[in-house]
Amino acid sequence: MMSWAKQKLADVAGTREPIYGPEAIQSVAKQTETAPYTELTRKDFTWSHLNTTCVETEVFYLMSEGGQIAFVQVIYSNVAGLRTTSQFNCKIYYPKSANKPSLWSSDQLANVDFSDDENSFYADNLAVELSEDGNTYTIKSLTNQASVVNLSVTRTAPAFHVGKDGNSTFGTDPNAPWGTMRHAFWPRATSSGTITTADGAIDFEGKACFIHCLQGMKPHHAAAKWKFCNFQSENYSAIAMEFITPPSYGSTTVTVGGITKGNEIVWAGTNCTTTWSKVKDDAEVGWQPPEAVKFEWNGKTKDGKNVTGLIDGPLDEHYDRVDIMAEVPGFIKQIVAGAAGTKPYIYQYPKTTISLKVKIGEEEVVEEGILYAEATFISE
Numbered sequence: 001m002m003s004w005a006k007q008k009l010a011d012v013a014g015t016r017e018p019i020y021g022p023e024a025i026q027s028v029a030k031q032t033e034t035a036p037y038t039e040l041t042r043k044d045f046t047w048s049h050l051n052t053t054c055v056e057t058e059v060f061y062l063m064s065e066g067g068q069i070a071f072v073q074v075i076y077s078n079v080a081g082l083r084t085t086s087q088f089n090c091k092i093y094y095p096k097s098a099n100k101p102s103l104w105s106s107d108q109l110a111n112v113d114f115s116d117d118e119n120s121f122y123a124d125n126l127a128v129e130l131s132e133d134g135n136t137y138t139i140k141s142l143t144n145q146a147s148v149v150n151l152s153v154t155r156t157a158p159a160f161h162v163g164k165d166g167n168s169t170f171g172t173d174p175n176a177p178w179g180t181m182r183h184a185f186w187p188r189a190t191s192s193g194t195i196t197t198a199d200g201a202i203d204f205e206g207k208a209c210f211i212h213c214l215q216g217m218k219p220h221h222a223a224a225k226w227k228f229c230n231f232q233s234e235n236y237s238a239i240a241m242e243f244i245t246p247p248s249y250g251s252t253t254v255t256v257g258g259i260t261k262g263n264e265i266v267w268a269g270t271n272c273t274t275t276w277s278k279v280k281d282d283a284e285v286g287w288q289p290p291e292a293v294k295f296e297w298n299g300k301t302k303d304g305k306n307v308t309g310l311i312d313g314p315l316d317e318h319y320d321r322v323d324i325m326a327e328v329p330g331f332i333k334q335i336v337a338g339a340a341g342t343k344p345y346i347y348q349y350p351k352t353t354i355s356l357k358v359k360i361g362e363e364e365v366v367e368e369g370i371l372y373a374e375a376t377f378i379s380e
C-alpha cells in the first residue's frame with residue numbers, strides 16, 4: 001500500500017502509522033532561529049475547533065494560598081470529522097496534612113457553542129469566557145455538583161508561543177502538512193474564586209498558569225510520551241512542555257518553554273530539556289514514571305544576556321496515576337480505541353517544593369517554589 005494511503009487508513013482507523021522518519025516532522029524549533037518566541041494577544045487564543053481529527057484543550061493550573069493544587073480543563077475532540085465530543089474536567093489535590101484523596105470530576109458536555117469571536121466556550125452548565133481586554137478568563141461550571149467552579153484567572157506576564165506561529169507540523173510535504181501541534185501559554189497568572197465541594201467552598205486565591213493546546217491529528221500519532229513542568233514561586237515562573245513522537249516520526253523530541261520574572265518574559269524558546277533523572281518500575285501497567293527530575297532552560301534575553309535555569313531534585317513521593325482510557329471516556333478513548341500498542345497513563349505530581357536556579361548575565365538567584373509535574377505515557 002502506498003504511504004499516503006497507509007496514512008489515511010491510520011488517520012481514520014487509528015492504526016499505527018508507517019515509518020516516515022524524522023524528516024516528516026517540522027519542529028517549531030526551526031522557527032526559533034529567527035523568532036525565539038512571539039508575544040500573544042487576545043486573538044491568538046481563539047478556539048480552532050477543526051472539522052478534522054483533533055484534540056484541543058484549555059487548562060488552568062491553580063496553586064492556592066491554602067495549599068490546594070487544582071486544574072480545570074475543557075477538552076474538545078473530533079474523530080475523523082465524523083463525531084465531536086467535549087469534556088470538562090476538574091481535579092483538586094489536597095495538602096498532605098488534610099490526609100484526603102484527590103477529588104476528580106469529569107463530565108461530557110452537551111450543546112457546545114463558541115462566542116462569535118471564538119474566544120469563549122459554552123455548553124450546558126458551563127461558560128469559559130475571555131474578557132474584552134484579553135487578560136482574564138472566568139470559568140463557571142455546574143456540570144458536576146461534586147465540584148462547582150466559580151473562578152477567575154488573570155494574566156500577570158505576557159502570553160507567548162514559541163517561534164513565529166507556534167506550530168510543529170507533521171507530513172512528508174512541509175507545504176501540505178497533515179497534522180499540527182501548538183501550545184500557547186499564560187506562564188504566570190493569579191487566580192481567585194472558589195471550587196465548592198461536598199465539604200464546602202475552597203478559596204483558590206493564589207498563583208496560576210494557563211495553556212491552550214491544539215493537537216491537529218490523532219494524539220497517539222503525534223506523541224508517544226509527554227513531560228510537563230509548571231514551577232511557580234514568589235518572583236519566577238518556569239514552564240516546559242515536551243513531547244516525543246512515535247517511531248513513525250523518528251521518536252523526535254520537541255520541547256517548548258520559558259521563564260518569567262515578575263511581569264516580564266526572561267526567555268522563551270525550544271532550548272530547554274526535561275529529564276527523568278531517576279525512575280521506578282510500575283509493574284502493574286508496565287511504565288517507568290519519574291522519582292526525580294531535571295529541567296534546564298538556556299537562551300538569551302532580548303538585550304543579549306545569557307540566561308540559564310535549572311530545577312534538579314526529587315519529586316514528592318505522592319502522585320496520581322490516571323488511566324486515560326478509563327477515566328476520560330470522551331477524550332482519547334474514542335480516538336485511540338482499537339489502536340495497537342497504546343496504553344495511555346498520566347502520572348501527576350501535584351506539589352513538590354523545590355528550588356529554581358536562574359542566572360541572567362552575571363546575576364544568579366535561587367528561589368524556592370512549588371512544582372506541578374506530569375509524565376504521560378501513550379505508546380512505546
